[in-house]
Each structure stands twice: as structure tokens, then as C-alpha cells.
Amino acid sequence: MTELGNPIKQGKSEISRAARLSVAPMMDWTDRHCRYLHRLMSARTLLYTEMVTAPALVRGGALHLLDHDPAEHPVALQLGGSDPAELAEAARIGAQAGYDEINLNVGCPSDRVQSGAFGAVLMKDAALVARCVTAMRRAVDVEVTVKCRIGVDDQDPHVVLPEFLSRVVAAGIERVTIHARKAWLDGLSPKENRDIPPLDYPLVHLMKEYFPNLHISLNGGITTLEAAEAALDAGVDGVMIGRAAYHQPADILCGADRRIYGDGEDCTPEDVVLDMLPYIEAHLEAGGKLSSVTRHMLGLFAGKPGARIWRRVLSEGAHLPDAGTALIRSALEQTQAQAQAAAQARAG
Incomplete structure (x- = not known):
């Protein structure tokens, strides 16, 4: 039986260690019931909410979207938005609700996200992202992080990704998750964007060389615990797993504490x-x-x-x-x- 996580909010160093393995934020999937289930399998893995839009919290008052069980810690809130002041207020609300980390979505390619001028489309405006995270960091004591793609549409990832990371690091970001695929906002559906653009793991590893003090988690195409271990051995600081952790949760999470964190026992x-x-x-x-x-x-x-x-x-x-x-x-x-x-x- 896996012990449930500490119900106390966790500090920066604990969250950074937890981020060695994380379950990706997934719309309609990683709700509070899903996260409680996942926590029973792994006491250490970092869990993420579904993306919650800043307007929903700030203008819509949809505070029920922040409901979570104390046992879910360590748990991060992912926000979507592009207005620095609104994101700062949403981050404050999220931190007040008890989340250990506030993450800014700069990777979702859905039509709804594009129409709101946030998500992956923000890869085109690194300066705006920097302003957003600066405002968020000023509003909260918990860590603010970013989840991004390697680029969008016709951007050259080898040019845009280093520039993007330079901007967010200068704004105070110390931890990012990189989905190692481009997002094609024009021509591919959100589902196709999860599979069709080719993975570029070497580019993510190159970013670790460029930014050695930046905690980089690799996301995209990792479907087994063995592959996660291999990615960590290859030099990234963390691995984020999405659909495989949802559809085969026991395969990913029941052995994660022992194999990824070096403590705990496997469950069934x-x-x-x-x-x-x-x-x-x-x-x-x-x-x-x-x-x-x-x-x-x-x-x-x-x-x-x-x-x-x-x-x-x-x-x-x-x-x-x-x-x-x-x-x-x-x-x-x-x-x-x-x-x-x-x-x-x-x-x-």
C-alpha cells in the first residue's frame, strides 16, 4: 500500500525533486479524482491539474476548479492566459488555495486556447511570456514554472527555443517542461499535434547544455517507466508523462517511487x-x-x-x-x- 503524500504544502526543493517524474496536465482527465488515484500509486510523483484559465478564476469566479484533496500534494496548478495582471491574480488565488506550484501553459495547441491568445501561440511572443511570469512571481511565494513546445508553425526551434528560454530565465524562471515537438497551429488538430510533429529530444538535451542551471523536464513520446529512467540518465532533470500515465497508470506509477526516487515500495x-x-x-x-x-x-x-x-x-x-x-x-x-x-x- 502506498502512503498518501504529505498534506502540507511543500517547499521549492521538495517540488524540484518531485519533478523528476510528473503526470502531465490533461484536459478532461487530470481532475481531482484522477489525481487522488494517481497519488495512491506514487507518493512522490508531481501531479498537475487540468489547465484552468485565468479569466475563469478572476472574472468567472470559478473557484470550484481549484478543489483538491490535501493528500494530492505535491500538486501544481496549471494556468492558461496571456494578460500579466490577470495571471498574477489567478496565481495568487491558486497559491492561496494551497497549490505547491503555479505553471503557465505555453504549449496547448487547441482552437479554444488560440482564440484566447494563450497556450502554444505564446511561443511567438517570448517577451509577453516574460512579462506574465514576472507578474506571477511577484504575486506568489510558491514557484512559478512554464510548460512550452520547441516552437510553432514555421519557427526554427534551434533559434526560437534558446531565445524563449533566455527570456523566461531572465524573468526568474528556474524550472521548465519542454514538449519536444513543434505545435502546428495552422493545419493540424490538437490530437494530431500530439503525434504528428516529430520529436526532437536532442534539442531538449542541447538546451540543458545551454542552460545548465535550469531544471528541464522532458515531455512527449515517453510511454514507459524504463524510457523515463533512460531520459533521466541521459541528462534531463525530469520527465513528464501524459497519456500513458492515464491509460496505463499502474505501469507508470506503481513502481515510480522505488525506481525514480529510490524509496518506497511498489504497489499493485x-x-x-x-x-x-x-x-x-x-x-x-x-x-x-x-x-x-x-x-x-x-x-x-x-x-x-x-x-x-x-x-x-x-x-x-x-x-x-x-x-x-x-x-x-x-x-x-x-x-x-x-x-x-x-x-x-x-x-x-
Whole structure:
């Protein structure tokens, strides 16, 4: 069983160490239920919220978007925006809500983000990004970080990325996450932008040579814990994993504390399911829906015997009005029975 993280906000050095491995901010995925699940698998890994827009907090008063469980620490809030004053106020609200880090999104290529003049389009205006992070840093005591691409559209990454990093470092940024792909704002969909532009890991490693005191995390195309270890061994300071950590969370996170941080013990998907039950019961008692939590648990047994029945039982039953933890226990029992049958079949 993995111990839950420290419910106290963590300091800069602790967050920097946690950033050796992080789970990427992913819209519609890394909500508070997802983060609680991930924390049960790894006490050390740095977790990120979905991107929250500064206007939603400052003008819309959508403070519910900042809800999180104290057990989620270390946890970072990712903000989207392009107005320095508004971002500073949103950062202040986020820090006051208890987040350990405030991250500025300079990498999302979605149409909605482009229309708001923030996200990856900000790669075209490094001076504005520098003003934004300067304002954010003045507003909060917690660390402000940046997540960016290597460039957008027709930009030459070997020219634009060093210039971009120079600007943000001069503004006081000490930690960045670089998605090692360009974003094509004109011609590719957000989904295509996650896969089609080629990865350029050597460029990210070159940036580490150019900026040796900058903590650089590598993002993009890393789908296994082995690949994360290899990237760290190759010289980056951290690795951020996105979709693989969501769809196969146990493969990435259950061994992360031991292998990436050198402490803790591995857990199993079965451990995680049982550890989630009290949280789910509390969520249901508060009027929440079972499916709001279980949709993040569908990949717990990915690649293992019984994975299909686990997904089927939860997918078909979690939306029913009387669904509760009994459904999860039943799904686990059926999954374990199928895994045992598969093991016996292999044994001959």
C-alpha cells in the first residue's frame, strides 16, 4: 500500500525533486479524482491539474476548479492566459488555495486556447511570456514554472527555443517542461499535434547544455517507466508523462517511487482499488456520481489478465443510479478470477 503524500504544502526543493517524474496536465482527465488515484500509486510523483484559465478564476469566479484533496500534494496548478495582471491574480488565488506550484501553459495547441491568445501561440511572443511570469512571481511565494513546445508553425526551434528560454530565465524562471515537438497551429488538430510533429529530444538535451542551471523536464513520446529512467540518465532533470500515465497508470506509477526516487515500495492495481474505496464512499455520500471516479480507473489493469472484464463491468455499471462500491468489489473479484484462470492455463 502506498502512503498518501504529505498534506502540507511543500517547499521549492521538495517540488524540484518531485519533478523528476510528473503526470502531465490533461484536459478532461487530470481532475481531482484522477489525481487522488494517481497519488495512491506514487507518493512522490508531481501531479498537475487540468489547465484552468485565468479569466475563469478572476472574472468567472470559478473557484470550484481549484478543489483538491490535501493528500494530492505535491500538486501544481496549471494556468492558461496571456494578460500579466490577470495571471498574477489567478496565481495568487491558486497559491492561496494551497497549490505547491503555479505553471503557465505555453504549449496547448487547441482552437479554444488560440482564440484566447494563450497556450502554444505564446511561443511567438517570448517577451509577453516574460512579462506574465514576472507578474506571477511577484504575486506568489510558491514557484512559478512554464510548460512550452520547441516552437510553432514555421519557427526554427534551434533559434526560437534558446531565445524563449533566455527570456523566461531572465524573468526568474528556474524550472521548465519542454514538449519536444513543434505545435502546428495552422493545419493540424490538437490530437494530431500530439503525434504528428516529430520529436526532437536532442534539442531538449542541447538546451540543458545551454542552460545548465535550469531544471528541464522532458515531455512527449515517453510511454514507459524504463524510457523515463533512460531520459533521466541521459541528462534531463525530469520527465513528464501524459497519456500513458492515464491509460496505463499502474505501469507508470506503481513502481515510480522505488525506481525514480529510490524509496518506497511498489504497489499493485489490486492494492489501489481497495485503497480507493473509502474515497469513493465519501464521494458518493456527498452526492457525487460513481462514474466520475471510476472513469479514471478503467486502465488500472491495462495489459494484464482480466483487464477487459474490469473495464466492461465498470463501464456498463458505474452510470446506474444505485451503483456503489459493491460494483467495484464485484469487478475486482471477476478480474482476479479471470487472472487466476489465465495463470492456471499457462501452468498447463
